[in-house]
Amino acid sequence: MALITTNRLFVDVEQNRAYARFGSYDVNPEPFFIQGDQCPVEISLVRRTGIQITPFEEVPFDVSSSFDLKIGTTTLVASQTSTAVTPSAPAITVTTLVAYGAGNFETYRVSISPAPRSGFFTFSDGTTTTDQITTDASTKDIVSALNGLGTAYLDAVTVNQVGLFSWDISFKSSMVGAAVNLTADDAGLQAYDSRVMTLDMTTAGVATLLNGAASVEATLEFSVTVSGDTQTFLYTPCTVINDL
Numbered sequence: 247m248a249l250i251t252t253n254r255l256f257v258d259v260e261q262n263r264a265y266a267r268f269g270s271y272d273v274n275p276e277p278f279f280i281q282g283d284q285c286p287v288e289i290s291l292v293r294r295t296g297i298q299i300t301p302f303e304e305v306p307f308d309v310s311s312s313f314d315l316k317i318g319t320t321t322l323v324a325s326q327t328s329t330a331v332t333p334s335a336p337a338i339t340v341t342t343l344v345a346y347g348a349g350n351f352e353t354y355r356v357s358i359s360p361a362p363r364s365g366f367f368t369f370s371d372g373t374t375t376t377d378q379i380t381t382d383a384s385t386k387d388i389v390s391a392l393n394g395l396g397t398a399y400l401d402a403v404t405v406n407q408v409g410l411f412s413w414d415i416s417f418k419s420s421m422v423g424a425a426v427n428l429t430a431d432d433a434g435l436q437a438y439d440s441r442v443m444t445l446d447m448t449t450a451g452v453a454t455l456l457n458g459a460a461s462v463e464a465t466l467e468f469s470v471t472v473s474g475d476t477q478t479f480l481y482t483p484c485t486v487i488n489d490l
Contacts, residue, residue, distance in 0.1 A: 253277045253287045257468060257480045259305050260293050264480055268292065268363070268438070269302050276482075277466055279317060279325075281456060282489040283447045287315060288333060289468060290440040291479065304363070306439050311472045315443045317452075317464050317484060324451040324464065324486065330441035336362040338432040343414065346425035351404075351416040354428050358411035358435065365436035370429050371395050378434060381411070388413065398422050452486065461487045 255264040255274055264274040268290065279285045291305035316326035336358050344353040358367070358381070366378040369392060376391040383391075385405040392403045392415070402421035406414045417426050456462055466484040469476050 253279075253285070255287060255468075255480070256290050256292050256302075258293060259291050259479050262479070262481060264482060265292070265302075268304075269300075271301070276484060278485040278487055279445060279447055280487045280489055281447050281452050285445045285447055286442050287445065288440050288442045289313075289315075290438050304439055307441060307470075308472050311470050313441060313443060314467075314469045314471070314476075315445065316467050317445060317486065318455065318467075319464055322451060322455055324455040325445045325447055325449050327443050327445055330443050333360055333437070333440060333442050335437045336360055336365075336432065336435040338367055338430040338435075340428055340430050344416075346419055348419060350419050352419050352422070352426055353414055353416040354426075355408070356413050356415055356428075356430060357409070358432070361411055361438075362435040363438045366434040368431045368434070369395070370431065371426050372429070375431070381435065385413065388415070447486075455486055456488050459488060461485055 255277070256266075256268050257264050266272045266274045277287070291307065292302045293305055295301060295303050312328060313330045314326065314328050316323050318324045339357050339359070341355045343355050344351060346352040362381050364381055366380050368378055369376045374395045376394050379388055379391045385407055388405045389403050392405075393399050399417070399422060402418040404416045408414050415428065455464060462485070464484055464486050466480065466482050467478060468480040469478040
């Protein structure tokens with residue numbers, strides 16, 4: 247079986263398009279789905295505000311709404327689902343990469359997953375807690391917050407960003423003088439209002455759509471039904487790939 251493909255779509259409810267990231271005008275690359283996979287698609291609804299500083303806003307899902315996601319053509323539905331789940335809230339993990347030792351750098355990897363919508367987090371060494379750190383903070387901002395743990399941390403902290411919402415934080419042991427035992431509080435993180443729908447790419451319809459071809463072009467359609475009224479918010483090209 248091929249590797250699982252996850253698609254993240256910020257669907258513009260007024261433009262019939264999906265963006266790559268929240269707040270970005272970059273249209274999402276054409277989604278692809280591989281035969282034999284269970285393919286999760288995470289969807290958030292957005293609209294343009296006309297305000298330069300905050301060009302997009304989230305459109306919350308109506309709690310009574312139902313959803314339909316399908317792949318196919320005008321003559322064949324290859325895969326379809328109406329089951330939608332709310333993803334878990336963003337959480338922070340703190341992992342020790344290099345343990346405390348005299349003369350070395352004690353290093354932690356800090357990661358937030360899934361990606362937060364906004365909000366803040368804090369760090370603690372068991373005695374003191376930092377000021378709130380926003381999710382869009384720079385590495386310099388994080389260093390400044392960690393320096394607030396005490397005078398021993400001044401000039402003893404380095405922070406390197408290693409991924410989206412992921413940082414390696416190092417403390418110079420000879421200056422701090424003891425193990426930091428870094429922990430984090432993620433209670434201030436805000437989640438996206440999104441839904442995850444999983445398309446079953448093992449159906450007979452997928453095989454019929456491919457008809458032995460290495461890949462075929464199809465359409466991905468997402469619609470929402472509220473109080474009996476259905477509206478399609480996304481009708482976009484996608485690619486279905488034949489598994490090896």
